[in-house]
Amino acid sequence: xxxxAYQKYKLENPDVYTPxxxxxxxxxxxxQLTWTEWLLCxxxxxxxxxxxxxLFFKRKDKKHEDTHE
Numbered sequence: 922x923x924x925x926a927y928q929k930y931k932l933e934n935p936d937v938y939t940p941x942x943x944x945x946x947x948x949x950x951x952x953q954l955t956w957t958e959w960l961l962c963x964x965x966x967x968x969x970x971x972x973x974x975x976l977f978f979k980r981k982d983k984k985h986e987d988t989h990e
Contacts (some may be wrong), residue, residue, distance in 0.1 A: 954962070
């Protein structure tokens with residue numbers, strides 16, 4: 922009914938199911954980081970530690986206490 926248009930389409934555009942194991946260049950994990958990437962990871966870690974410190978160890982301001990007297 923489609924005059925073979927679907928068969929022509931399937932011949933021109935075959936379904937390709939290639940497993941990922943056939944690609945040699947594809948790595949799931951990076952085995953070596955550049956210095957810039959190490960620096961960014963360290964900065965992110967330092968900011969996370971600082972944020973946790975500020976969250977759990979809130980300091981009272983002495984100026985704030987003095988204004989209530």
